[in-house]
Amino acid sequence: MPRLFITPREINFINDIAKEVIKDVIGQKIYLFQISEFKSKVHDVYEESQDKVFDTPIELDCLVKYSGQQVVTDRFGSEKVFTIEVYIQARDLLDKGIEILEGDFISYGSVFYEITKAPSTDIIMGQIEHERFITISGRQSRKDLFLSKVFGPTSETYTDDDAVQETFVQQRGFKNNKLGATGDVRDLQKNGVLDTPITGPKEVSSKGDSTNVGSSFYDDE
Amino acid sequence: MANFENTSSPTPFGIYDSETEFISDADNIVTFVKRKLGDDILSVELTKKQIWGNFEEATLEYSSILNQYQAKSQLVNFLGYATGSMSGSEEKYIRENLEFLGRFAEPYAMEAGIGGSYNTLSGSIQLEIGRQDYDIYTELSGANGGLFDNTRGKIRIDEVFHYNPQAAYRFFDTTSAINYLNNEFSFESFTPETVFYILPVYEDILRGGQLDMSNRVRRSNFSYKISGNNFRIYPIPTTESKLFLRIRQYPDPLSPSYQDNTIHGVSNMSNLPFGNVKYNRINSIGRQWIRSYTLAISMEQLGYIRGKFGSIPIPNSDVSLNSSDMISNGRTDRDSLKEKLREMLDSMTYDKLMEVQSARSELIQKQLKYIPIPNGKAITIG
Numbered sequence: 323m324p325r326l327f328i329t330p331r332e333i334n335f336i337n338d339i340a341k342e343v344i345k346d347v348i349g350q351k352i353y354l355f356q357i358s359e360f361k362s363k364v365h366d367v368y369e370e371s372q373d374k375v376f377d378t379p380i381e382l383d384c385l386v387k388y389s390g391q392q393v394v395t396d397r398f399g400s401e402k403v404f405t406i407e408v409y410i411q412a413r414d415l416l417d418k419g420i421e422i423l424e425g426d427f428i429s430y431g432s433v434f435y436e437i438t439k440a441p442s443t444d445i446i447m448g449q450i451e452h453e454r455f456i457t458i459s460g461r462q463s464r465k466d467l468f469l470s471k472v473f474g475p476t477s478e479t480y481t482d483d484d485a486v487q488e489t490f491v492q493q494r495g496f497k498n499n500k501l502g503a504t505g506d507v508r509d510l511q512k513n514g515v516l517d518t519p520i521t522g523p524k525e526v527s528s529k530g531d532s533t534n535v536g537s538s539f540y541d542d543e
Numbered sequence: 544m545a546n547f548e549n550t551s552s553p554t555p556f557g558i559y560d561s562e563t564e565f566i567s568d569a570d571n572i573v574t575f576v577k578r579k580l581g582d583d584i585l586s587v588e589l590t591k592k593q594i595w596g597n598f599e600e601a602t603l604e605y606s607s608i609l610n611q612y613q614a615k616s617q618l619v620n621f622l623g624y625a626t627g628s629m630s631g632s633e634e635k636y637i638r639e640n641l642e643f644l645g646r647f648a649e650p651y652a653m654e655a656g657i658g659g660s661y662n663t664l665s666g667s668i669q670l671e672i673g674r675q676d677y678d679i680y681t682e683l684s685g686a687n688g689g690l691f692d693n694t695r696g697k698i699r700i701d702e703v704f705h706y707n708p709q710a711a712y713r714f715f716d717t718t719s720a721i722n723y724l725n726n727e728f729s730f731e732s733f734t735p736e737t738v739f740y741i742l743p744v745y746e747d748i749l750r751g752g753q754l755d756m757s758n759r760v761r762r763s764n765f766s767y768k769i770s771g772n773n774f775r776i777y778p779i780p781t782t783e784s785k786l787f788l789r790i791r792q793y794p795d796p797l798s799p800s801y802q803d804n805t806i807h808g809v810s811n812m813s814n815l816p817f818g819n820v821k822y823n824r825i826n827s828i829g830r831q832w833i834r835s836y837t838l839a840i841s842m843e844q845l846g847y848i849r850g851k852f853g854s855i856p857i858p859n860s861d862v863s864l865n866s867s868d869m870i871s872n873g874r875t876d877r878d879s880l881k882e883k884l885r886e887m888l889d890s891m892t893y894d895k896l897m898e899v900q901s902a903r904s905e906l907i908q909k910q911l912k913y914i915p916i917p918n919g920k921a922i923t924i925g
Binding site: 327332335336338339340342343344346347384385387409410411443444446447454455457492494508510515516517519520521524 | 545573574577578582583584585586588589590591851852855856857858859860862864
């Protein structure tokens with residue numbers, strides 16, 4: 323697309339729309355566990371770290387392509403393994419100052435995945451300086467390799483408080499929402515092109531359901 | 544957050560920016576439009592200035608349509624009047640006049656020689672013995688020589704007359720002026736040719752016309768005929784005398800015989816001195832129309848914004864925005880609002896109101912006929 327028509331303002335518009343779709347409508351998220359190079363002890367000879375230490379996990383809004391459990395059979399028997407593909411908006415990572423590397427871990431549901439690939443996948447409207455998203459490919463990590471608290475939602479079969487996500491809160495460019503800091507930036511708002519929404523982020527929760535048997539849209543200020 | 548009052552140039556034309564009620568409604572209209580378009584849940588990519596611009600446009604549109612219909616009702620009374628600063632006559636319930644009719648009747652009056660806006664000219668032709676044909680365009684002259692502007696085209700002869708008749712005579716008949724005078728002064732018994740009729744008043748009026756006709760047709764020995772630019776006199780003159788002609792030329796419509804500034808006054812809808820209707824004077828009916836229209840054009844505008852791209856790239860996919868729906872619905876709403884307003888105003892032009900009142904009167908009469916009235920208690924008419 324010609325730069326005559328696609329200016330930085332259009333790029334911001336596109337990114338904001340993408341953020342809106344991912345953060346305010348779809349609401350999928352993963353938790354990223356980045357390896358701390360400073361805290362992990364590296365083997366003197368192999369220059370590998372057997373016991374990796376991770377920074378505090380970061381919640382990331384994303385689109386997830388869930389592949390389900392696959393069964394791999396070889397001469398030693400069968401092995402059940404999960405793989406995953408996650409798409410994260412490049413601008414959102416940039417706003418949050420996050421760089422995802424191979425070897426980092428993510429969790430989605432109750433499963434932890436080791437990131438095998440995290441390439442930048444596309445650019446916006448042919449403009450090389452504007453990355454569109456990165457695609458994270460992950461493979462289920464071995465259970466003894468990674469130990470962490472599991473963050474929900476996980477499964478209806480569990481009884482943990484956060485096993486089922488009953489509340490979804492939008493971000494809409496606000497620094498904080500009801501759940502805490504969002505880290506969300508909408509560039510059109512930030513640059514003063516658009517005003518902030520006339521009302522704050524909305525939520526879907528049990529508060530919106532008068533029968534108290536599920537969750538629905540909740541609009542009381 | 545910026546509001547209307549502390550925003551510089553909030554609207555494109557700034558026509559209503561100082562009206563207090565417009566200012567307060569402008570802030571509310573942002574919430575109205577954004578909420579109607581779903582901003583509570585998902586972003587509406589419209590700036591406040593865009594919405595304020597639409598608000599102003601809606602008000603101007605309302606004002607324009609209203610003025611158009613006011614013009615339909617009132618234009619005839621404003622024709623010719625000063626345009627002034629092109630405003631100040633809007634929203635007025637004016638007094639009617641018949642200047643328009645009078646102006647259109649003027650040419651007929653002029654043809655009949657009883658009025659009009661243009662002077663007739665008088666000149667004379669010097670008759671020569673034995674010569675019948677005279678060129679009106681070269682030989683007709685006024686007291687100081689030239690009589691008319693040759694560049695102004697064809698001339699029309701209204702009257703031809705002369706002094707010093709060859710011979711004059713008048714014969715008495717039952718309708719002669721002498722007879723009439725005798726009647727007036729009770730001399731009727733002394734007039735030998737009188738027949739004693741008792742006549743109605745209109746006979747006197749007819750007599751006036753008859754006398755005038757008699758003077759014109761029968762008084763002179765001469766007659767004439769116009770042929771091209773020649774004036775031919777009958778019979779062939781036997782003496783040298785002057786023939787007087789009263790003529791006129793087809794007039795310059797921009798230059799009548801008197802100073803007429805109305806020529807440069809209001810001539811059609813475009814220079815009617817109708818300014819914008821004041822927002823503070825628009826009632827609740829109009830304001831609701833303006834809100835709805837603002838919403839419709841904002842919706843259309845949002846459609847254009849979202850329609851800049853066929854689809855928006857998001858990670859690993861694309862989303863199509865509802866641009867075409869926005870444009871289509873906005874346009875439909877906008878057109879529908881205008882149509883309804885026009886229909887409503889169509890039924891309220893002064894002509895229509897007169898029709899309605901007339902029909903209403905007839906209906907009332909009709910209803911009254913069916914009301915039983917006790918004998919002798921009332922009188923019904925019609």
